[in-house]
Amino acid sequence: MARTKRFKINGDVGYYHVISRTVGGEFLLGDVEKEKLLSVIKQFNSLYFVNIIGYCIMDNHFHLLVKTLSVEDIDNVELKERLSRHNKNIPDEITESEIIKYKEKLTDISEYVKSIKMTFSRWYNKKNNRKGYFWGDRFKSVLVESGESLLNMLAYIDLNPVRANICSKPEEYRWCSFSDRLAKSNDDFLSFEGTEIDRIEDYISFIYGVGKVERKSYKGAEKGKISEDSRPEISLWQHRIRYFSDTLVIGSKGFIEYAYKTFEDKITKKERRAHKIPIDLPHNLYSIRRLNSI
Template identity: 35%
Template sequence: MARIARFVRDDRPTIYHVMSRTALEGFPLQDIEKDHLMSIVARLSRFYFVDLLGFCLMGNHFHLVVRMYTEEAATDAEIVKRYRRQFGDDAVIMPHQLRDYRRRLVNLGAFMKDIKQGFTRYFNKHRNRKGFFWGDRFKSVIVQEGASLVNLLAYVDLNPVRAGLVRKPEDYRWSGLGYLVQTGNRAGLLDLDLGLKEWNEFDPKEIIRKYRRFVYETGAMDTGKGKQLDPELVKRERKKRYRLSRADVFRHRCRYFTDSGIIGSKEFVAEVFDGVKHLLDSKDERRFTPVGGVKGVYSMKRLAGAVGG
């Protein structure tokens, strides 16, 4: 079967939800492996022209939510700065290399390839093995700023709760919310956009509090898939920490956030689709699907039988 086209936009900063799953059986990503994978993600997030908005590293797969920038952001001076930060103050990048790095450091595929290959080398060395670690190529979804983004981030941060690993999402340290709460966003690893710009909040502590409230209210909903947050826990947290306003009711459906090509308003989905439809070997018209429980948010599934890389 032909490979399905990957939707990418390289003419403007774009947010992607990416997910990759291991090819090995069981849960090979234990604590030490998750720590190392997180260190690779952190290091490469400072090298590439990317904002890390959210993440969750599970036992057999991981999620990243990133904003990729365009070549306009990759000035010569900034490339040299990042190159030296990556390889040492004495590292020298030749003038003829700048063009190649400018293209590479804004490329989603190159970013993911470096993460996955770097971890595979580490895993194989420490397990004295050879061969593949990751399964099929990573999935990616284009995500609109605002409501679509905050709902996606909540879905990602609630993975450990749904899997029964923790009762409270911030107790899981290999997730965006866990990192924010447990470290105070050490080294500024995560961009604090979180899809909450329309709330006009600029205090980092208040942004985290409001986002945490949103995640709790989302996690309390019975989605029919996986575990939900303990209602009594949510009640206590709401009484102790939350204001009277409530986040929009949301019933997350995994397929929208992992198998879609585009997520956002109907206008956003239409705009992005018109810009990437040349990647598809299909004459099908646009297909919009409302995301259940999230008013005004739509999904466009990738089309079966399409080709591309």
């Protein structure tokens, strides 16, 4: 079987939508498992230089929306502090070449997701006296442009349980970043970095709106609730859109052209087009890959 194609901006800032499924798509993630997986994600968030923008943990898969930091922006003192918190055997003196290797590893999206999945699967197998793989194929990732593209991706991820008919409102689902933010229980775990918004009120307005941020404060948002009389209809993100999970790059036309130049060794000349995503938005989104259905 061919390996899942993946585009990574190694050593530099990048935004990624990560999706990973259980082996065979089995529904192995119950309430206890979801809580454990979330704790593992938080555990490695304090080691890796990766910021969590959004997440959603479902019964047979999980989504992460993350920002990887640049190697050049990592402070050596903070690097050593993170390493010592997670590994008591780290020596006091680390050579320059070792520092470079650690920085490269701890900003790598593949290493980050690998650590999460391996740690969780070991816990699950031990808990259930089980052997074998827990996760299915390689995780998928979509490189996302910051700004409106990233904000739309975040809303799409948070509305997973609504699309799955688990709930009618995203704040009712315990294991997604939307309800986490409303509950104010994330302890700076979540960030709005790259989305061009910084207030939960603006995000509520967006996710319940029609694709643009209305500068409107919803009643009860400060208390983690949204009143019925101030809640408009949920937007078109109630419907599954394959481009948000099955393509390789999403963004403006210029961002797609940048990706073609950056990853030219991985893309055939025949593929080099910016494909407009056929969904109704105030701004156009483009993909590096055309899909047969949205």
